[in-house]
Amino acid sequence: MTSLRSVNVTRYLTPLREGGSLPAIAEADDDFLYVLKFGGAGQGPKALIAELIGGELARFLGFRIPEIVFAHLDEAFGRTEPDEEIQDLLKASVGLNLAMHYLSGSITFDPLVTRVDSNLASRILWLDSLLTNVDRTARNTNMLMWHKELWLIDHGASLYFHHSWDNWLEQAKRPFMQIKDHVLLSSANELEEVNADFKSKLNGDVIRSIVGSIPDEWLLKDSPFETADEHREAYAQFLETRLSVSEIFIKGVQDARKALI
Template sequence: MDQDKPVLPLRSVDITRYITPLREGGSLPAIVEASDEFLYVLKFRGAGQGVKALIAELIGGEVARVLGFRVPEIVFANIDIAFGRTEPDEEIQDLLKASTGLNLALHYLSGSVTFDPAVTTIDPLLASQIVWLDCLLTNMDRTVRNTNMLWWHKELWLIDHGACLYFHHNLQNWQEQAIRPFTLVKDHVLLPQATQLNEVDQTFRSILTNDRIQAIVNSIPDDWLVPDTSFSSLEEHRLVYSQFLTTRIAHSAVFIKEAQHARSFI
């Protein structure tokens, strides 16, 4: 796993063709074609969880990339107001209309296969790295039921981070949430193999500097930061995300202890 990745600006594309919905996703993502002629999995701002799911996807995916994990390229994806008018499915047409403007998309890994823990065993170091990442991000969506990992070209790729950072659905007590253990780690698909969390902690804490975290958070588009009377400005709202992550990293011993405790019952 390549580590110490720089934080790079995200590209922007225009969506040119809606291909097919991925109906296994609760937010009804879709495979689309963009102006660069590549295929993407599009996450819609007009879906049920709105722009907060896109923020979680952006931060979660880019934090994972900085740490050296393989993550499909994330791009900003613009939907024109006229796009989808000819879509015959009324539900999809409504979703497209509600998603006019800036959305998020991930490069489509054509031919990839869902990771199956019954078929493949991940080595302890990589398992520990992924568990550490998900404890940091409070990612509840990496379970046996839904691993959100793919095999592509004989390599493991991490996808779907939209369920991370659930603290932002109730921002009033974010400081308290930042130092809480991640109790849902007990359901993590890779927890049984995660025997090297202490070693991973030392390495990952050195990589995830405040500057790298701030660079990722700064890439959140202004219009994704929904109006909130708790904040006097967009920058104050944006700052909460970087402060949550830096606080959580500073208290990583809390979530490591919780993961090790959960492993003792396996």
């Protein structure tokens, strides 16, 4: 099972207002700064589950991802926060949340400033197609430049099927139509090579190790499944099925690229 460190949040510092779920910069008891994502935010634990799965799959495949940790939030935080909206968020998020190392001094990736080579662009599109990540567009790239290297952040909008679980196994076999809006679409022309490489590395054992690290308390809240294990099994089946038919979403990317011409 994938092992994430756990930290206790010691100071709430700054809300990141550009995030729809009001993430924040916070300090933990290991003296590091983190971008803290709250289980009590609008999409609840589902965004944290998508973040964990997406981020750890990306890390396994060799992408630069800030360290992801479990972050425990004490009930005392909500008592002293003067902003009522933030106070409510903190109170609703007491317990286990998710956080990523804060990359101090990083800047938002700008495709007009930084060129991404074809192989890296193809790898990122493959990942986002697997995860059905709708949030890597020119409007919101969710990529950072840090020490002249490209880092991927924020996979909380991935796996959007889990907001309803309607026909989820069928959805695993479909092309990812929103890939047409991907910020790196025009640069990705090594998709078949990347597909062969990633399929040789990623397998069910890896997927189940990552899915196995999802906390029970996130899975049991508003769950359509009777047990946390059944819920984990569904995530694993979705990803394993999608991986097995990756040629379908690769063709979807290639069709979207042709439409650009």
